[in-house]
Amino acid sequence: DTGVSQNPRHKITKRGQNVTFRCDPISEHNRLYWYRQTLGQGPEFLTYFQNEAQLEKSRLLSDRFSAERPKGSFSTLEIQRTEQGDSAMYLCASSGRLTKQLTGELFFGEGSRLTVL
Amino acid sequence: DQQVKQNSPSLSVQEGRISILNCDYTNSMFDYFLWYKKYPAEGPTFLISISSIKDKNEDGRFTVFLNKSAKHLSLHIVPSQPGDSAVYFCAARVLNTPLVFGKGTRLSVIA
Numbered sequence: 001d002t003g004v005s006q007n008p009r010h011k012i013t014k015r016g017q018n019v020t021f022r023c024d025p026i027s028e029h030n031r032l033y034w035y036r037q038t039l040g041q042g043p044e045f046l047t048y049f050q051n052e053a054q055l056e057k058s059r060l061l062s063d064r065f066s067a068e069r070p071k072g073s074f075s076t077l078e079i080q081r082t083e084q085g086d087s088a089m090y091l092c093a094s095s096g097r098l099t100k101q102l103t104g105e106l107f108f109g110e111g112s113r114l115t116v117l
Numbered sequence: 118d119q120q121v122k123q124n125s126p127s128l129s130v131q132e133g134r135i136s137i138l139n140c141d142y143t144n145s146m147f148d149y150f151l152w153y154k155k156y157p158a159e160g161p162t163f164l165i166s167i168s169s170i171k172d173k174n175e176d177g178r179f180t181v182f183l184n185k186s187a188k189h190l191s192l193h194i195v196p197s198q199p200g201d202s203a204v205y206f207c208a209a210r211v212l213n214t215p216l217v218f219g220k221g222t223r224l225s226v227i228a
Contacts, residue, residue: 044218
């Protein structure tokens with residue numbers, strides 16, 4: 001069990017640039033979630049996938065954000081025309097079938113920290 | 118609106134004593150409540166959960182209590198250890214929907 005992997009771990013970019021984050025979930029997990037965490041806040045839900053289908057998007061996910069999960073394996077989160085307010089930790093989590101999904105337990109990656117200058 | 122509230126941003130406890138972290142919620146439809154622990158530069162890790170049909174769940178040094186009438190839950194850590202120093206998040210969900218998190222409480226266990 002290799003856990004949830006995210007990269008890059010850190011990204012510094014200039015305002016207006018595009019950035020992309022990648023998440024590799026635990027291999028047998030069919031659900032994949034993206035959350036965002038800013039200083040002093042808990043993780044805030046952005047979007048999630050069941051296999052390759054994107055089931056829900058938060059109001060936090062503006063038109064500049066897009067997420068994909070081709071073939072139901074890894075996922076990417078792209079932010080276009082970044083703004084300073086996008087600076088945050090972007091967390092990916094996955095969940096498997098049956099028992100853990102029943103309780104809602106998520107397995108998180110270590111996150112990708114974005115700094116927009 | 119904040120559906121899950123952790124009103125204490127921080128808590129300091131001496132090693133060996135009990136740590137009590139509190140969480141209030143507003144949505145009576147929540148069916149599962151979870152606690153996560155987060156160390157710096159790491160993602161949150163699952164600690165313990167409780168179903169809305171229970172009022173207590175225990176796992177080693179960690180016990181979660183649920184008071185549905187008060188819409189309140191608490192996490193008890195006994196005895197507290199320096200390695201427990203971390204940020205603790207309360208989370209909840211309605212059926213199969215994504216978890217909603219509180220803002221967290223930073224626990225410092227002093228040796």
